[in-house]
Amino acid sequence: xxxxxxxxxxxxxxxxxxxxxxxxxxxxxxxxxxxxxxxxxxxxxxxxxxxxxxxxxxxxxxxxxxxxxxxxxxxxxxxxxxxxxxxxxxxxxxxxxxxxxxxxxxxxxxxxxxxxxxxxxxxxxxxxxxxxxxxxxxxxxxxxxxxxxxxxxxxxxxxxxxxxxxxxxxxxxxxxxxxxxxxxxxxxxxxxxxxxxxxxxxxxxxxxxxxxxxxxxxxxxxxxxxxxxxxxxxxxxxxxxxxxxxxxxxxxxxxxxxxxxxxxxxxxxxxxxxxxxxxxxxxxxxxxxxxxxxxxxxxxxxxxxxxxxxxxxxxxxxxxxxxxxxxxxxxxxxxxxxxxxxxxxxxxxxxxxxxxxxxxxxxxxxxxxxxxxxxxxxxxxxxxxxxxxxxxxxxxxxxxxxxxxxxxxxxxxxxxxxxxxxxxxxxxxxxxxxxxxxxxxxxxxxxxxxxxxxxxxxxxxxxxxxxxxxxxxxxxxxxxxxxxxxxxxxxxxxx
Amino acid sequence: xxxxxxxxxxxxxxxxxxxxxxxxxxxxxxxxxxxxxxxxxxxxxxxxxxxxxxxxxxxxxxxxxxxxxxxxxxxxxxxxxxxxxxxxxxxxxxx
Numbered sequence: 001x002x003x004x005x006x007x008x009x010x011x012x013x014x015x016x017x018x019x020x021x022x023x024x025x026x027x028x029x030x031x032x033x034x035x036x037x038x039x040x041x042x043x044x045x046x047x048x049x050x051x052x053x054x055x056x057x058x059x060x061x062x063x064x065x066x067x068x069x070x071x072x073x074x075x076x077x078x079x080x081x082x083x084x085x086x087x088x089x090x091x092x093x094x095x096x097x098x099x100x101x102x103x104x105x106x107x108x109x110x111x112x113x114x115x116x117x118x119x120x121x122x123x124x125x126x127x128x129x130x131x132x133x134x135x136x137x138x139x140x141x142x143x144x145x146x147x148x149x150x151x152x153x154x155x156x157x158x159x160x161x162x163x164x165x166x167x168x169x170x171x172x173x174x175x176x177x178x179x180x181x182x183x184x185x186x187x188x189x190x191x192x193x194x195x196x197x198x199x200x201x202x203x204x205x206x207x208x209x210x211x212x213x214x215x216x217x218x219x220x221x222x223x224x225x226x227x228x229x230x231x232x233x234x235x236x237x238x239x240x241x242x243x244x245x246x247x248x249x250x251x252x253x254x255x256x257x258x259x260x261x262x263x264x265x266x267x268x269x270x271x272x273x274x275x276x277x278x279x280x281x282x283x284x285x286x287x288x289x290x291x292x293x294x295x296x297x298x299x300x301x302x303x304x305x306x307x308x309x310x311x312x313x314x315x316x317x318x319x320x321x322x323x324x325x326x327x328x329x330x331x332x333x334x335x336x337x338x339x340x341x342x343x344x345x346x347x348x349x350x351x352x353x354x355x356x357x358x359x360x361x362x363x364x365x366x367x368x369x370x371x372x373x374x375x376x377x378x379x380x381x382x383x384x385x386x387x388x389x390x391x392x393x394x395x396x397x398x399x400x401x402x403x404x405x406x407x408x409x410x411x412x413x414x415x416x417x418x419x420x421x422x423x424x425x426x427x428x429x430x431x432x433x434x435x436x437x438x439x440x441x442x443x444x445x446x447x448x449x450x451x452x453x454x455x456x457x458x459x460x461x462x463x464x465x466x467x468x469x470x471x472x473x474x475x476x477x478x479x480x481x482x483x484x485x486x487x488x489x490x491x492x493x494x495x
Numbered sequence: 496x497x498x499x500x501x502x503x504x505x506x507x508x509x510x511x512x513x514x515x516x517x518x519x520x521x522x523x524x525x526x527x528x529x530x531x532x533x534x535x536x537x538x539x540x541x542x543x544x545x546x547x548x549x550x551x552x553x554x555x556x557x558x559x560x561x562x563x564x565x566x567x568x569x570x571x572x573x574x575x576x577x578x579x580x581x582x583x584x585x586x587x588x589x590x
Binding site: 097098099100101198199200213239242243245246305307308310311312314315322326329330331332333334335336339343344345346347348349350351353354357362363365366367369370371373380382383384385386387388389390392425426427430441442443468 | 574
């Protein structure tokens with residue numbers, strides 16, 4: 001039965017429609033794989049009853065000939081998505097016990113299309129982290145290892161559980177969210193594909209908010225075709241999110257022709273960082289050659305404000321987080337601290353938040369509070385918003401010269417060891433997002449595609465950045481890159 | 496920029512997060528490091544640049560100003576740490 005879990009979404013869809021497999025069989029195979037994979041720390045709330053009920057309903061729909069692409073496909077859902085009646089706590093202690101009375105728009109759409117939920121997936125607390133080490137559930141672990149070394153590696157973050165689960169074939173696909181790289185970095189660390197669509201493509205309604213002007217949901221899948229299929233089911237206009245765009249959703253899968261002849265691919269010189277490992281540099285060069293060989297035109301471009309993207313992000317994201325996370329006060333949901341006699345409501349707020357939030361979340365909420373406080377608002381927050389305008393303008397100017405997509409490395413390194421950055425300055429961890437965070441600040445679509453292995457046998461990814469709303473074209477370029485790279489390696493099972 | 500323990504304590508208070516006094520020096524140091532990193536932004540010429548309001552230029556949709564939801568007190572209170580007689584209950588606020 002384990003072979004079933006190795007299926008891709010497109011393959012499973014075709015087999016389901018042809019009656020060669022049932023959703024119940026697929027789902028049971030995934031549930032068995034999940035039961036045997038606790039060492040990965042990927043699934044933190046398992047929902048086998050819901051999964052089997054949804055699978056039976058999907059099989060009935062398929063029998064009736066009413067089967068959208070996602071019908072019967074077993075998926076994992078990041079813990080950041082509110083799922084009705086199922087714990088949804090953003091991997092935070094402050095939302096312990098919280099069971100939403102409603103369903104997020106993205107998961108509603110997936111379930112309406114017939115997708116099956118196997119459970120909720122691990123992540124960094126409130127999506128703040130790049131290694132999945134800030135989770136209240138404990139670490140998610142990368143199924144990949146360095147050769148024969150059994151040191152546990154990070155699957156990346158914040159969507160670390162999603163990445164680990166897809167890479168280890170515990171589910172056919174997973175949802176992720178990306179505020180500064182949280183889909184693309186873990187996808188690169190685990191040898192899978194992850195796309196963050198244009199800001200506004202996926203509704204944010206019912207997704208626990210971190211930084212509202214940057215947060216976007218997207219799929220994490222085993223290949224580009226699956227990313228096209230799952231993205232199509234996740235996005236679309238939602239009146240309950242005022243930033244959700246009212247544009248038709250194209251059939252992304254039908255746009256995967258692999259023909260990129262005549263496309264202009266920009267190579268931004270500012271992404272060649274000092275101290276970048278030679279293997280990443282070499283992979284980037286190979287990616288450029290692959291796209292050229294496929295008929296694309298390679299153009300050197302400049303994105304001059306790139307080096308200011310991370311400091312801009314570390315003003316804007318904490319500022320928005322401090323505002324968004326103000327709602328966790330121990331009154332309406334989640335954890336409330338036990339009070340000593342004589343303690344009042346301010347003690348309740350302060351103790352509740354000190355007990356419920358982990359150190360990284362506390363740090364970011366306080367940094368956000370500081371940059372928004374009287375006297376510093378202009379010096380930090382407004383300045384960062386102006387630099388953000390310049391970062392976006394860099395991309396607009398590149399696209400105005402006719403560039404169709406931009407090729408960069410996805411991450412500055414391969415997956416690192418869990419605990420390796422534990423005693424480092426938080427800023428060291430922030431550098432993980434150096435290639436991805438510009439895309440969130442500019443609201444653009446970005447995709448990470450696995451493109452090779454480093455000398456230790458760990459996967460490395462390349463990132464393609466597209467024009468706003470042109471995910472279909474971006475996916476097609478990614479498809480050409482995927483075809484040329486021919487990455488088919490899988491982690492050796494040790495869990 | 497160097498943050499002192501007094502400023503760290505003030506920020507913690509504003510953020511409504513209890514920080515024990517013996518932890519304040521460490522917190523102040525972390526803030527200082529992060530702010531040092533952020534201060535690179537002072538190098539950028541931002542004269543005449545508008546601060547970003549919306550990453551995607553869009554006019555927010557309007558809807559009729561009518562009641563579209565409601566009548567679900569039990570659901571609203573279902574996750575409350577303390578709810579009584581249809582209300583959220585909190586420690587005494589007024590003496």
